[in-house]
Amino acid sequence: MYAQVSRSWAWLGPKRLLTIGTRLLRLVFVMFLVSTGTFFLLQLVPGDPAAAALGPGATPQDYEQVRSLLGLNKPLGERYLDYYSQLLHGNLGQSLFPPHQDVSHELLHRAPVTIELALLSLTVALSLAIPIAMWAAARPNSYIDRFFTGTSFGFISIPSFLSGLLLVFIAVFHPGVAKTVVALIFVWAAVAVARPPIARLRSGHPMTRTTFFLPSLAAAVLLGLAAVSYFLFPAFDTQGFSPFKLQDLGPNIKSLTLPVLALAFTQAAIFIRVLRSDLLHTLGEDYILAARAKGMPAWHILARDALRPSLVSLVTVASVSLGQLIGGSVIIESLFNLPGLGNLVFSAVLRKNFPVVQACVLMIATVYIVINLLVDIAYGRLDPRVRRGA
Amino acid sequence: MAPETQLEVQPAIGIAEQLLVDEVAVREAPSWSRRLTRPWLLALAVAGAALCYVGFRPPGSFDGEPRWATLIVGAILLGFALNTLARRSFGPGYAPSRYLAAGWLILISLSAIFASLLPLAEARNASKTLHSPILARLDIFSHHPLGTDRQGLDTLGGVIFGFRVSLIVGVGSVLLGIIVGGLIGMVAGFYRHNVDRVVGVFTDATLAFPPLILLIALATALKPSVWTLTLELAVVTIPVYVRIGRAHALSISQREFVLAARAQGARSRRILLREIAPAVLRPLSAYGFVMVAVMIVAEASLSFLGLSIPPPSPTLGNMISSGTEDFKTHPHLVFVPATALFLTVLALNRLGEEAQRRFSHRETKL
Numbered sequence: 001m002y003a004q005v006s007r008s009w010a011w012l013g014p015k016r017l018l019t020i021g022t023r024l025l026r027l028v029f030v031m032f033l034v035s036t037g038t039f040f041l042l043q044l045v046p047g048d049p050a051a052a053a054l055g056p057g058a059t060p061q062d063y064e065q066v067r068s069l070l071g072l073n074k075p076l077g078e079r080y081l082d083y084y085s086q087l088l089h090g091n092l093g094q095s096l097f098p099p100h101q102d103v104s105h106e107l108l109h110r111a112p113v114t115i116e117l118a119l120l121s122l123t124v125a126l127s128l129a130i131p132i133a134m135w136a137a138a139r140p141n142s143y144i145d146r147f148f149t150g151t152s153f154g155f156i157s158i159p160s161f162l163s164g165l166l167l168v169f170i171a172v173f174h175p176g177v178a179k180t181v182v183a184l185i186f187v188w189a190a191v192a193v194a195r196p197p198i199a200r201l202r203s204g205h206p207m208t209r210t211t212f213f214l215p216s217l218a219a220a221v222l223l224g225l226a227a228v229s230y231f232l233f234p235a236f237d238t239q240g241f242s243p244f245k246l247q248d249l250g251p252n253i254k255s256l257t258l259p260v261l262a263l264a265f266t267q268a269a270i271f272i273r274v275l276r277s278d279l280l281h282t283l284g285e286d287y288i289l290a291a292r293a294k295g296m297p298a299w300h301i302l303a304r305d306a307l308r309p310s311l312v313s314l315v316t317v318a319s320v321s322l323g324q325l326i327g328g329s330v331i332i333e334s335l336f337n338l339p340g341l342g343n344l345v346f347s348a349v350l351r352k353n354f355p356v357v358q359a360c361v362l363m364i365a366t367v368y369i370v371i372n373l374l375v376d377i378a379y380g381r382l383d384p385r386v387r388r389g390a
Numbered sequence: 391m392a393p394e395t396q397l398e399v400q401p402a403i404g405i406a407e408q409l410l411v412d413e414v415a416v417r418e419a420p421s422w423s424r425r426l427t428r429p430w431l432l433a434l435a436v437a438g439a440a441l442c443y444v445g446f447r448p449p450g451s452f453d454g455e456p457r458w459a460t461l462i463v464g465a466i467l468l469g470f471a472l473n474t475l476a477r478r479s480f481g482p483g484y485a486p487s488r489y490l491a492a493g494w495l496i497l498i499s500l501s502a503i504f505a506s507l508l509p510l511a512e513a514r515n516a517s518k519t520l521h522s523p524i525l526a527r528l529d530i531f532s533h534h535p536l537g538t539d540r541q542g543l544d545t546l547g548g549v550i551f552g553f554r555v556s557l558i559v560g561v562g563s564v565l566l567g568i569i570v571g572g573l574i575g576m577v578a579g580f581y582r583h584n585v586d587r588v589v590g591v592f593t594d595a596t597l598a599f600p601p602l603i604l605l606i607a608l609a610t611a612l613k614p615s616v617w618t619l620t621l622e623l624a625v626v627t628i629p630v631y632v633r634i635g636r637a638h639a640l641s642i643s644q645r646e647f648v649l650a651a652r653a654q655g656a657r658s659r660r661i662l663l664r665e666i667a668p669a670v671l672r673p674l675s676a677y678g679f680v681m682v683a684v685m686i687v688a689e690a691s692l693s694f695l696g697l698s699i700p701p702p703s704p705t706l707g708n709m710i711s712s713g714t715e716d717f718k719t720h721p722h723l724v725f726v727p728a729t730a731l732f733l734t735v736l737a738l739n740r741l742g743e744e745a746q747r748r749f750s751h752r753e754t755k756l
Contacts, residue, residue: 026591033595044611157736159687161694162728165714173718174455323600330602331691342603346695349606357607365598 020377027369034365035358039083042354043076083358093355103359106344111363114333114340118325120256121263122318128264129271129314134302136272137279144192148272155269161331164262168335171236171258179233186226194219210299259336263329267321274317278310319375323368428478431471438467488744491737498734502554505547511538513547514703528722536726539709540716545723548704549730555616555698555705556734560686562620564678567627572674574628575635580643580662589632596629605688609697619698623685634677638670645669676749679742683735690731706731 050066051058058066067073074082086093093103136145158166171178197215200207207213234254282288283306291301330342337343341360348356426434441464445457477484501508511534512518522542526534536545578589596604605622612618642648643666651665692698693707701708706727713723 026594029591030594030598033591034598037595037599038607041607041611045607153739154736157683157732157739159690159731159735161691162710162732165710165717165724165728169717169721169724177455330606331694334695345603346606349610352610361599361603361607364600364603368600369594369598 035362038358038361095356103355110341110344121260122322124264125267128268133272133275137276152269152272155265163265164332164335167258167262179230183226183230186222190219190222259332262332275314278313282306282310319371323371326367431475434467435471438464491740494737498553501550502557505550510547511544513544516541537722539723545726548709549727552704552706556686558616559619559689560682563623563627563685564681566624567631568674571628571631572635575632576639576670579636579639593629593632601626609692614699635670638673639666642666642669672749676745679738679745683738
């Protein structure tokens with residue numbers, strides 16, 4: 001009976017809606033604090049935005065004109081109220097620098113790049129992390145497990161700008177080394193995947209679809225990937241972003257590969273550690289033992305019985321990462337010269353282009369908070385114990 | 391007769407467990423590294439050491455990728471052989487990484503503290519390096535062990551003075567976070583109700599800023615120096631510690647010893663300072679190592695973007711950033727400070743893992 005309830009939307013009851021409502025109210029208040037905080041924080045920044053906007057060689061008349069245009073000669077309180085009334089009308093202001101576009105226009109222009117970068121790197125990280133964590137957790141303390149635990153611990157300690165620089169060094173400056181290394185990694189993975197079926201073949205165990213043919217297929221695919229990555233290794237560049245076009249995805253993907261990998265490796269390392277330890281915890285429970293005693297195959301226990309209850313922490317961590325990626329890929333974007341939000345806000349701060357900074361921070365903070373709220377709601381969907389507790 | 395009775399008494403789960411243990415034991419049959427006997431390992435270690443020596447002391451024109459490959463292969467061989475030998479001699483309790491991590495941190499702290507007393511080549515003042523070689527390559531036995539940059543400034547000296555900045559800023563901001571944030575969080579978790587709500591909203595608002603963007607904004611607002619950087623990073627650490635301190639204070643104030651103190655007539659302030667603060671401090675400081683690592687990375691990121699202490703005085707981040715100009719031809723200018731940063735963060739994370747396992751084990755289920 002319980003399982004049927006959990007598949008419907010019944011968990012979203014009146015009590016839960018009330019909780020979500022209070023959370024939304026709190027969200028609005030936090031947004032207010034964030035926008036106010038940004039406004040006053042920027043007042044602390046030394047230097048005059050009007051002077052920065054005019055540049056050298058401007059006359060005092062120009063200066064006065066720009067100041068009154070920007071409302072800088074009004075008192076602080078009045079400026080704050082102006083800013084807020086504009087904000088509530090949905091007007092985020094105009095950029096101080098030519099072309100004096102609406103900030104919202106610029107945001108809409110820049111956001112897709114950052115969102116694509118964040119989603120791609122999250123996808124890559126998850127699709128690396130989930131199989132690896134399952135592989136490592138399947139036999140704790142084995143050679144595979146120790147290798148991946150150690151490697152992920154190392155990768156966690158690499159700041160994203162270092163992994164970016166390292167990737168540039170290997171893939172751009174030494175493509176010969178890079179393609180050999182990538183191909184060798186794929187070959188190693190193929191050998192590791194193919195070992196159990198080969199042992200099975202030798203020992204004369206019965207061969208089934210899941211214990212023999214699927215791993216062999218996976219090994220063949222990995223070998224194919226090794227060949228593709230060796231012979232079709234593209235010439236990467238650190239500059240030159242090509243925007244997203246549905247008809248011609250190649251250049252876009254190529255220009256995003258290195259930044260995505262630089263972000264994904266660190267994320268994947270965190271995910272592997274989180275998921276592995278949760279999986280080990282779940283695999284120690286009695287119902288797993290019962291499944292094993294009944295003779296369930298190991299892959300079934302891992303993928304069907306143990307994975308879902310172990311996903312709770314991963315979902316939290318992944319969504320926090322998504323928030324951080326949307327808000328915080330400043331360094332990778334400036335390293336690879338990607339025209340995204342991070343680069344926009346960074347250059348805007350340096351040039352004292354305050355309307356842009358305010359709008360960016362507000363937008364990024366909103367995304368961050370909304371994602372956190374969604375995660376809290378998703379908990380109940382994922383883990384019945386949380387739902388019952390609430 | 392005896393084993394049979396035992397089997398009858400043993401519950402079904404016990405039997406299943408035993409079967410599984412047997413299966414695992416069969417699967418984990420002798421691994422290939424066990425077949426390497428001691429003399430082979432010794433030979434491997436000697437070969438690795440020889441390769442390392444060739445890498446460090448390259449004969450004549452032996453440089454570039456082959457040299458690095460030699461050095462890396464040698465280091466891996468040496469490390470693997472010594473590690474396996476030590477594991478065989480010391481038995482299963484052998485876990486050197488925590489001692490290596492602690493040793494590295496002690497080494498860099500001591501060298502950062504006594505940097506002015508060390509016989510280092512000039513690393514900060516470019517007007518004194520007119521006679522130094524420019525862009526010298528790595529040579530462990532020379533006057534510039536880790537090479538020099540475009541201005542002839544010593545890389546080893548730069549890294550050590552960079553550690554000074556990183557450690558002051560990282561440790562300082564985390565201490566501020568523990569003291570200020572921990573105190574606020576403790577008060578919020580102890581009094582709850584309205585205090586908790588107000589503190590919670592402000593913490594949420596601060597944590598809603600993406601940390602790096604908040605830091606960039608703060609860094610442009612304040613003139614960069616070690617002390618302003620510490621304050622800026624503390625703005626990031628304080629709300630985190632408020633959260634952690636609040637969570638622990640919430641659970642600890644439900645415990646018996648707090649009730650006992652209250653029954654004895656202790657006032658709230660006394661309970662806070664004498665009963666709750668010591669109990670909260672332990673988990674807070676257990677998070678300290680990891681937080682220091684995060685803050686060191688944050689400082690390095692800021693100075694990589696050029697928003698921290700400006701170039702004449704070295705930090706790890708600005709050394710990496712200025713090294714990218716000659717990245718293709720002289721990669722050591724990036725890789726030396728980068729490795730220093732990486733090893734420090736790795737060591738702090740390793741000790742942080744240990745500290746969290748040890749200190750906050752009981753309180754993990756919050």
